[in-house]
Amino acid sequence: MSSIISHEALVAKLKHLPQPKYPWPNSIHPNFLEARQSYYAWIDRDYKFQSESARKKHKSHNLTDLAARGFPYLRTLEELRPVASYAANGAMMDDYFDRCSRQEMLGIVQHIMALLKGEETEEPINNGFLRQWWVLRQDALQCDIPASIYRRFIDTIADTFNGYAEEKAYYAANIIPPLAVYTLIREATSGAVPFCKYVCMQKDYRRLPDAILNHPHLLRIEVICALLIGMHNDFISLPKELMRPGDTMNIVKVFQNEHKMPLEEAYMAALAHHDNYLKEFLVLQQHLPRFDDEWKNMVAEYVEDLGIMVSGVYAWHTNDTTRYVPGGYVEGEFGG
Numbered sequence: 001m002s003s004i005i006s007h008e009a010l011v012a013k014l015k016h017l018p019q020p021k022y023p024w025p026n027s028i029h030p031n032f033l034e035a036r037q038s039y040y041a042w043i044d045r046d047y048k049f050q051s052e053s054a055r056k057k058h059k060s061h062n063l064t065d066l067a068a069r070g071f072p073y074l075r076t077l078e079e080l081r082p083v084a085s086y087a088a089n090g091a092m093m094d095d096y097f098d099r100c101s102r103q104e105m106l107g108i109v110q111h112i113m114a115l116l117k118g119e120e121t122e123e124p125i126n127n128g129f130l131r132q133w134w135v136l137r138q139d140a141l142q143c144d145i146p147a148s149i150y151r152r153f154i155d156t157i158a159d160t161f162n163g164y165a166e167e168k169a170y171y172a173a174n175i176i177p178p179l180a181v182y183t184l185i186r187e188a189t190s191g192a193v194p195f196c197k198y199v200c201m202q203k204d205y206r207r208l209p210d211a212i213l214n215h216p217h218l219l220r221i222e223v224i225c226a227l228l229i230g231m232h233n234d235f236i237s238l239p240k241e242l243m244r245p246g247d248t249m250n251i252v253k254v255f256q257n258e259h260k261m262p263l264e265e266a267y268m269a270a271l272a273h274h275d276n277y278l279k280e281f282l283v284l285q286q287h288l289p290r291f292d293d294e295w296k297n298m299v300a301e302y303v304e305d306l307g308i309m310v311s312g313v314y315a316w317h318t319n320d321t322t323r324y325v326p327g328g329y330v331e332g333e334f335g336g
Contacts, residue, residue, distance in 0.1 A: 010303055014239065017267055018319075020232045020274055023282070024307040026315040031077040032068035035084045039064045044130025049192035050096065058095075061323045063088035070195055073202040073305065078143040085136045085197045086157060090191055092162060095127065099246070101172065105165035109158065114142075146206050152197040152213075163188025167249045176257040177249045184203065186247060187223055190230030192313070196222040205302050212299060217289050224281045225306055229313050231274040236317045238267070313321040 022081040029035070039062075045054050050058075067084035074080045097105060112121040115133045123129040140150055167185050170177050179187065186195070199214065201205050212218065234241075241247035242263075249274065256266035285303050289295070 009247050012262070014267065017264065018204065018271060020228075020235065020271065020278075020314065022228075022278070022307065022311040022314060024304070024311040026069060026211075026308065026311040027072035028065070028312070028315075029068040029072050029074060030066055031080060034077050035064040035068055035080055036062055038081070039084070042128075042132060046131050047092070048128060049108060057323075058092055061091075063091050063320075066091070066313060066316045067195075069316045070309045071198065071202060072284050072308070072312065076143070078139070079201055080135050081139040082143070082145070082153075083201075085139065086153075086194060087191070089129075089132045089136070090157075090160065093187075094137075094143075096129070097164070100168065102165045102168040105161070105168055109161040109165065113154070113158050113163065117299065118159065145201065148210060149197065149206060153194050156197055157192040159188050159193045162196060162261050169256040170248050171246045173247060174246050176253050179254050179258055182249065182251065182254045183227065186230040186234075186251070187226045188224045189249065190233065192226040192310075193222055195229075195309055195313070196306060198223050199285055199305055201304065202305060203301070204298065205305075208295065208298060208302065212291060212295060215289060217284060218299075218303070221281060221284050221303060221306060224277050225310050228274065228281070228310050231270065232314050233317060235267070235271070235274075 040059050043058055046054050047058070064084040064087065066087040067080060070087075071080060071083060074083075083326075097108065102110075109132060111120075112133045115130060116137055117125070118137060120134075123134050140153075145153070163185050167189055200208065231251045233250060236249060237247075238252050241250045241253070246251075251264070251270040252267050255261060255269045255273070256263060259266070259269065261269060285300075285307070288299060288303065290296070291299055
């Protein structure tokens with residue numbers, strides 16, 4: 001009971017503080033309910049290694065809505081499936097392996113990447129967690145993702161998981177990282193760079209040449225998207241993470257520790273830091289490189305849809321009422 005009261009007291013303490021705001025609209029994919037049903041089914045099939053309580057909580061989180069809100073313009077449910085699977089399975093993996101070691105996490109990443117790259121072709125019959133990464137690859141092949149987009153997508157999934165591994169050392173030691181280290185790790189662990197790569201599957205963006213998609217200007221915008229999503233997740237999960245030892249990868253905790261600030265002052269400083277990245281995004285959006293006439297309008301729309309992706313992910317966080325409340329989050333059950 002006392003932990004619930006302290007959580008409510010923290011929520012009340014922080015409630016009057018301003019929240020992130022984005023200038024982009026948010027929507028949701030028309031097939032979001034079908035994606036949810038698939039998600040419920042594969043939890044029942046492939047996550048039997050988790051407790052019944054954990055599975056029930058994961059279902060209530062509707063994690064496939066992260067992708068449905070981030071990618072409202074995908075043409076079909078088939079195109080939504082790979083990125084919805086990544087969003088849901090990745091978040092559940094983050095929960096399950098919450099307190100595993102850095103070395104254990106790196107070994108898990110190696111196995112996942114072998115499945116995503118097709119180096120391991122056999123379906124993992126006896127391991128539902130790994131099976132879902134095999135299924136993601138099959139779904140991607142079925143909806144004809146261009147090879148270059150798929151490669152960028154899975155390469156950045158590897159970066160996300162490697163970020164999970166690096167943060168484990170800070171969790172295990174209950175150490176809050178300095179801002180510079182937090183920034184590097186949170187860029188990865190926000191999980192948003194793979195989302196940025198998958199935005200190319202919407203509309204006609206898959207036609208954009210690699211020289212444009214790999215341009216430093218657009219790559220910087222992707223990094224900013226990842227940091228905006230990582231930080232706004234930190235604001236939302238802050239009451240939970242203030243209550244749990246080891247949850248050290250939070251921008252408010254970083255500011256509080258680095259500048260010896262009271263909690264509310266640290267929150268406002270962290271929000272200003274977030275808003276500076278948002279301002280940088282908008283400046284870069286307004287001053288895009290002078291690409292050829294054939295591409296400049298498409299690039300402008302693509303960058304706008306990166307912003308809509310950020311806004312959609314934030315809409316999932318603010319609409320969710322189950323994941324970051326007392327008893328709602330899933331404690332790590334991995335035992336080694």
